[in-house]
Amino acid sequence: MGRQRGSVAERLVRALELPQDIVFNLPKTTLIGDVQMLVENHQGLLKYTPREIRIRTTQGELVVTGSRLAIGSILPQELVVDGRILQVQLHR
Amino acid sequence: MRALSSLFRGYVIIRAKGGRLEAFVNRVVAQGIALWRLERVAPHLLVARVAASDFPRVARAGRRLGVHVVILHKAGLPFLLLRAGRRPAFVAGGALLAALLYVLGQFVWFVRVEGVQALPPHRLLAVAAEAGLRPGVLRDLVRRDVVERRLYLEIPQLAWTAVEIRGTVATVRVVERTELEAGQRQPGHIVAVRDGVVEQAAALRGEVLVTPGETVRAGQPLISGMLPPGSAEYQEHIARGQLPYVRAAGVVRGRTWYRGLAEAPLVRVVEEDTGRRHRYGILRLGRWQLRLGRTAAPFAAARWEEHTRSLAALPGLSWTWHVAYEVRRWEEPVGAAQARAEAVAQARAQVAAQLPAGGEILDEQVTVTEDRSAGVVRAMVTLEVLQDLGRFAPIGAGPDGQDG
Numbered sequence: 001m002g003r004q005r006g007s008v009a010e011r012l013v014r015a016l017e018l019p020q021d022i023v024f025n026l027p028k029t030t031l032i033g034d035v036q037m038l039v040e041n042h043q044g045l046l047k048y049t050p051r052e053i054r055i056r057t058t059q060g061e062l063v064v065t066g067s068r069l070a071i072g073s074i075l076p077q078e079l080v081v082d083g084r085i086l087q088v089q090l091h092r
Numbered sequence: 093m094r095a096l097s098s099l100f101r102g103y104v105i106i107r108a109k110g111g112r113l114e115a116f117v118n119r120v121v122a123q124g125i126a127l128w129r130l131e132r133v134a135p136h137l138l139v140a141r142v143a144a145s146d147f148p149r150v151a152r153a154g155r156r157l158g159v160h161v162v163i164l165h166k167a168g169l170p171f172l173l174l175r176a177g178r179r180p181a182f183v184a185g186g187a188l189l190a191a192l193l194y195v196l197g198q199f200v201w202f203v204r205v206e207g208v209q210a211l212p213p214h215r216l217l218a219v220a221a222e223a224g225l226r227p228g229v230l231r232d233l234v235r236r237d238v239v240e241r242r243l244y245l246e247i248p249q250l251a252w253t254a255v256e257i258r259g260t261v262a263t264v265r266v267v268e269r270t271e272l273e274a275g276q277r278q279p280g281h282i283v284a285v286r287d288g289v290v291e292q293a294a295a296l297r298g299e300v301l302v303t304p305g306e307t308v309r310a311g312q313p314l315i316s317g318m319l320p321p322g323s324a325e326y327q328e329h330i331a332r333g334q335l336p337y338v339r340a341a342g343v344v345r346g347r348t349w350y351r352g353l354a355e356a357p358l359v360r361v362v363e364e365d366t367g368r369r370h371r372y373g374i375l376r377l378g379r380w381q382l383r384l385g386r387t388a389a390p391f392a393a394a395r396w397e398e399h400t401r402s403l404a405a406l407p408g409l410s411w412t413w414h415v416a417y418e419v420r421r422w423e424e425p426v427g428a429a430q431a432r433a434e435a436v437a438q439a440r441a442q443v444a445a446q447l448p449a450g451g452e453i454l455d456e457q458v459t460v461t462e463d464r465s466a467g468v469v470r471a472m473v474t475l476e477v478l479q480d481l482g483r484f485a486p487i488g489a490g491p492d493g494q495d496g
Binding site for chain 2: 044045046047048049050070071073074075076
């Protein structure tokens with residue numbers, strides 16, 4: 001039922017060209033070079049070390065690895081990662 | 093944006109210590125609180141910044157999760173003011189200083205003059221002060237246009253003025269009229285530089301008083317700067333309350349004469365050393381002196397020389413030699429032609445030194461006379477020159493202007 005409705009909704013959103021990240025609360029990740037990453041619609045912080053940051057999202061875990069990682073800021077909807085970013089992975 | 097607002101609202105740097113730091117962060121953020129510049133300094137240690145007003149809720153969230161939260165540093169304007177509030181005298185002093193600087197900045201403290209050449213700067217400053225621009229006056233009270241106009245009206249030598257106020261410094265910039273312009277306004281006549289005969293006279297301004305062929309004396313007016321009574325210009329000057337004079341200008345050329353006199357001897361005295369000499373010495377010690385030898389030389393004619401020696405160590409002591417060299421003197425006749433040539437050359441040199449610049453030599457007359465009794469040849473060189481005869485003489489300049 002949910003899947004059905006979801007797929008109808010998905011199709012509707014695509015047909016109307018609405019932004020999916022807003023409608024479905026999907027995580028939106030913006031990478032600025034290898035020095036900063038902005039994650040919108042995150043669900044919380046799972047792990048934070050200078051080498052790895054794991055962020056919970058509706059799509060799974062977003063794993064950022066690198067060096068001298070720091071959290072520039074964290075708000076209910078938005079998270080900024082600073083440092084040297086080497087890899088970004090989405091673990092479902 | 094956050095950095096600026098947090099600076100105004102105040103923020104704290106906190107240190108969270110405990111095992112479940114990620115859960116602590118999530119709990120805080122879930123309450124709508126923003127954290128920034130989070131750093132994991134150690135596995136159980138997190139440093140972060142949070143708005144000062146949010147700190148109590150952050151601390152409470154920490155307590156619930158067994159995380160110990162302490163404030164490391166308080167920053168931002170509210171804390172700054174709080175600290176300042178504890179030192180009221182300092183704050184009051186700062187405020188007073190700022191107020192004082194502001195008030196003092198509203199006045200003109202320095203007035204400078206730029207561009208003056210001949211005019212004394214204090215004269216400009218005096219006029220500017222009369223027009224309201226002086227040190228200590230409120231900047232807003234200075235009417236620049238009024239000062240400029242006043243300067244321009246009171247000091248006719250000024251061609252241009254501008255007043256500029258920058259900060260507490262007022263600068264009066266001026267440009268003076270050139271000297272030529274100022275001098276050209278002065279009325280006067282064209283007078284003769286020396287005695288001569290007028291060859292040509294033309295006036296650019298003023299009235300010609302002489303005619304070609306007329307003999308003039310030095311200082312005699314040639315072109316008058318006085319307007320002829322009854323003329324239109326005369327009436328105009330009188331109507332304007334001015335004296336009926338103009339600055340005469342024009343060209344007056346005339347013939348003048350220059351004379352040089354010189355003489356050369358017909359005989360020359362020749363002197364020759366015979367080789368014989370006589371000497372005597374004087375030893376001086378203070379006032380006391382001792383002469384050694386005879387003072388009179390046994391010669392008919394002699395040339396004397398004197399040599400003095402003294403010792404620096406003994407100031408009063410000196411030794412002087414007087415030496416007479418015997419000479420033979422006889423007269424030798426100089427050729428008449430040579431004497432004449434010498435006399436003429438000297439007379440010519442004398443005339444040349446007097447000639448004016450731009451003069452044109454028309455004629456030269458040389459007269460040579462031999463005076464056997466005096467044993468000399470006299471030469472007189474007279475040059476006739478065509479030259480500028482006119483010289484400007486300001487009216488009221490005194491005898492120099494009128495008589496030359």
